[in-house]
Amino acid sequence: MTHSSFARCAGCEHPLRPDDRFCSGCGMPTSLNVDADATLVDRSGPEGSVPLGDDRDATLVDRTGSDAFASPVADSDATLVDQTGAEGSAAPSDDKDVTLPTGVPQPEAPPGGASFTTRFQYVLGTEYKLLSLIGQGGFARVYKAWDRRLDRIVAIKVIRPDLVETELFWESFRNEAIALAKLRHPGIVPIYDIRERGGLIYYIMPFVEGTTLEARLERTRLPPFESRRILSELTDALAAAHRAKMVHLDIKPANVFLEGDVQKVLLMDFGIAMALSEQIEDATGGPVIGTPAYMSPEQARGLADIDHRSDIYSVGALGYRMLTGQPPFSAKEPADVLRKHISQPPVPIRVINPTIPKEFADAIMHCLEKDPWDRFSTAKELGGALQSVTFFTAGAETLEGDASSGVHSSIVVLLACIALLIGILLGLALG
Numbered sequence: 001m002t003h004s005s006f007a008r009c010a011g012c013e014h015p016l017r018p019d020d021r022f023c024s025g026c027g028m029p030t031s032l033n034v035d036a037d038a039t040l041v042d043r044s045g046p047e048g049s050v051p052l053g054d055d056r057d058a059t060l061v062d063r064t065g066s067d068a069f070a071s072p073v074a075d076s077d078a079t080l081v082d083q084t085g086a087e088g089s090a091a092p093s094d095d096k097d098v099t100l101p102t103g104v105p106q107p108e109a110p111p112g113g114a115s116f117t118t119r120f121q122y123v124l125g126t127e128y129k130l131l132s133l134i135g136q137g138g139f140a141r142v143y144k145a146w147d148r149r150l151d152r153i154v155a156i157k158v159i160r161p162d163l164v165e166t167e168l169f170w171e172s173f174r175n176e177a178i179a180l181a182k183l184r185h186p187g188i189v190p191i192y193d194i195r196e197r198g199g200l201i202y203y204i205m206p207f208v209e210g211t212t213l214e215a216r217l218e219r220t221r222l223p224p225f226e227s228r229r230i231l232s233e234l235t236d237a238l239a240a241a242h243r244a245k246m247v248h249l250d251i252k253p254a255n256v257f258l259e260g261d262v263q264k265v266l267l268m269d270f271g272i273a274m275a276l277s278e279q280i281e282d283a284t285g286g287p288v289i290g291t292p293a294y295m296s297p298e299q300a301r302g303l304a305d306i307d308h309r310s311d312i313y314s315v316g317a318l319g320y321r322m323l324t325g326q327p328p329f330s331a332k333e334p335a336d337v338l339r340k341h342i343s344q345p346p347v348p349i350r351v352i353n354p355t356i357p358k359e360f361a362d363a364i365m366h367c368l369e370k371d372p373w374d375r376f377s378t379a380k381e382l383g384g385a386l387q388s389v390t391f392f393t394a395g396a397e398t399l400e401g402d403a404s405s406g407v408h409s410s411i412v413v414l415l416a417c418i419a420l421l422i423g424i425l426l427g428l429a430l431g
Contacts, residue, residue: 116141116161117130117133117143119161119198120143120158120198120200120202122198123197123198123199123200124145124156126148127147127148127149128145128146128147128148128154128156128204129145129146129148130143130144130145130156131143131144131145131146131153132144134155139159139160139163139169139172139173140157140158140159140160140173141157141158141160142155142156142157142158143155143156143157143158144207145204147204153207154192154204154205154206154207155204155205155206155207155208156202156203156204156205157202157203157205158200158201158202159173159200159201159202161199161200164199164200164201170201173201174194174201176269176270177191177194177203179246179270180203180205180270181194182244182246183240183241183244183246183270184240185236185237185240185241186237186264187233187234187236187237187240187264187265187266187267188237188240188241188266188267189205189206189208189257189266189267189268190205190206191203191204191205192204192205192206208257208259208260208266209259209260210257210258210259210260210263210264210266211257211258212253212254212255212256212257212258213230213253213254213256213257213258213318214252214253214254214256216258217253217321217322221325222322224323224355224356224357224360224391225391227319227322227323228360228386228389230256230258230263230265230322231315231318231319231322231386232383232386232387233264233265234251234256234265234267234315234318235315235379235380235382235383235386236379236383237265237266237267238251238267238311238315238379239378239379239380239383241267241270241311242308242311242378242379246270247306247307247308247310247311248267248270248311248314249290249299249306249310249311249314250269250290250291250294250314251267251294251311251314251315251317251318252291252293252294252314252318253318253321255267255268255269256268256318292334292335292337292338292341293317293321293327293328293329293330293337294314294317294318294327295313295314295317295337295338295341296309296310296311296313296314296341296372297313297341297342297370298310298372299313300338300339300341300342301342307372308378308379309372309373309375309376309377310372311379312367312375312376312378312379312382313367313368313369313372313375315367315379315382316328316364316365316366316367316368316375317367317368319363319364319367320346320349320364320368323349323353323356323360323361323364324349324352324353325352325353326352328340328341328346328347328368329341329344329346342370345370346365346368348361348365349361349364349365357389357390357391357392359385359388359389359390360386360389363382363385363386363389366385367382
């Protein structure tokens, strides 16, 4: 008996693949036990690939001046520039037909003319129901969805379809999922699953509520004590990533999520994270990847031997903004910002904000050393320096001084009384 003689949906007679769990025609469950087109992640991916980020602020700076994709959405921060500051070309429409990378099977297409959200819901089938779009950037979209099987709310991150046909973006998106799957820490959002179906690659993760550090900084300046707490929690999560041999490469306020009422710190978007064991093959002509305002000098130069100390520099740049209200360097063109990271020292924090405790300012400035060897050697060491910072108010110092003066005065009075008593006793003895 041939496959075609029995592999049809019982509800609509639509042809089924050998491993279909749901009918791609009507969504009806089949009697098979394997999910349709769901694939395990192949961790052996092509060596030398450089993962890219997906956040709206991430900028791809190409030193060769060649054009590449930029976000099609209205986003003033998502730009593509070369070192001369020339803007790149915009990406094509995300609803165009796509061709999968070599080696990835081409699935059946969803109904023609459908919007991307409709097409994506078609790919998800009956397992998940899309509820709303909660984020989008240059490389991916994030949806809030309902997991029907487990009756829970999740977030689903999906690569933009116009980037699927590019092997680099496909592998980069997969590498992000692999990076997250390796990490286990309360300050890092895990993933539940990754799928490659319907011409798309996407992964499912917990849905968390809160705001980004970027949004909070836009509303108000944080007090130093709260800044220290956020940076301490961030470095603790970052230390876990570094222990797993991962470098984030895009530490910035938009990638620090503050969850719930307690504002618990979550490190997000490992989209351009890379394993320390991997090497960038092209150290001279390859793209510089990340967000210029928070890049380390070695990252800005596109060096191949970038390690965890690049993240420490970025934490310093983040802390600098939290304490002063501005990043260490700014310029009209991103390429000019990169040059300042490489060659120009930042203005000392206490020159801009003298109220910052010296130990706190010194720790952040130590992160911003140009030479990686001159920075903190580990995120754990940076965390220890942050925890050792003490905060005193003028009122507290005055009270402490008043208390010391009071104790001193009491001792003087007591000694005077003792001397008087001794004099009286001697007078009585001699009399």
